[in-house]
């Protein structure tokens with residue numbers, strides 16, 4: 001990946017992830033009882049743990065609302081959880097104010113057009129491999145993996161490696 005995205009990654013202290021199409025493949029399974037099911041990638045989850053270990057705050061930013069997302073966030077110790085964010089760009093600006101963090105210090109991984117207002121503001125904008133052209137064009141970094149298939153893990157790995165933290169964190173957790 002380009003030197004520019006690596007340089008951008010150096011400043012990152014917070015990683016925000018979209019949910020549908022990023023942490024999942026975008027499909028939503030609907031049961032007769034109205035219950036929604038989503039499939040998450042275990043390796044993405046582990047990537048989130050590694051980022052947290054490196055003192056990078058991880059959050060989810062989604063325009064939908066689903067109890068499985070509450071549950072996944074709780075499982076991974078993700079307290080920065082924003083659901084029903086109809087205006088993602090506006091919610092992002094509120095996060096910056098509330099967390100007293102500069103936009104250059106935030107990375108965001110998205111998969112669709114609704115992510116553009118955030119992708120255009122963050123220090124490091126990422127797109128999953130199966131994102132539409134406009135999203136890829138707005139991104140500084142593009143995953144080789146598709147949403148729900150390791151794209152978030154790849155993004156986190158890229159950031160930690162750029163910061164020279166990857167080996168130390170892996171060693172700390174896995175010897």
Ligand SMILES: [Mg+2]
Pocket residue numbers: 018019020021022110111112
């Ligand atoms: Mg999405």
